[in-house]
Amino acid sequence: MAVSLGYYETLMSCSGSSTSSELNTEEKELAGISPGLVRMSVGYIGALEQRWSQLEKALSRMQEPSSLHKY
Template sequence: MRDLHGGPLMFLGPTMNPKLAFEISGRIPHLSMRMKKHCKRAMKYVTKMKELDPNLDVLYPGLKEHPQHSLLNSMSNKDYGFGGVFCIDMKTEGRACRLMDTLQNSTKFGFMGVSLGYYETLMTCSSRSTNSMMDSKEKESAGISPGLVRFSVGYVGTFEQKWSQFTKAYSEM
């Protein structure tokens, strides 16, 4: 593996594309600031969502009622919180898709996507996208309901602006 000229690394590419490496190196210095904002916003969203609709199933390890809250709290870096990804369960795939469509196309809250890594808020209906190849028993065993929507919180725009966009879309449901 160490032979750069004749071993497997020659074919696998031991170095990163220089342009990509340069772009990444420019983002590394402020990654911690972005991650802190990402995590704090997620916690703010889930707290407000529980206030907005106490019957809404919100899944986030930062909520005390989450079954793994204590474990993650004991392991996490307190400056970063509990991550920037959370889920809400809209119960049915149809309701999940309607909410995401409204959030993307009517209120401009975020974008539908399969990958959840971006500076804008992204969302996906897991049973229909990333986990669509699982059968219903596998999904149930993994806790993936037909209406589960995963959100990766972006850091673009003010929280108040984004919250207003979310509540408008949710009220239309």
């Protein structure tokens, strides 16, 4: 299930709380959608190295204790 695959842009989403939020807990479990699942669709604009760098930066920021309460 996907509302958007990002077209030519790179798109990241937390599937459990966004595109699959209409599913109940059992349906999510059967589909393999865990609470922390992040879905990434890589677009074709920009260099792969740029996308990889952005992903590494995002993952690094998620590990910072202070980032847990910012959003």
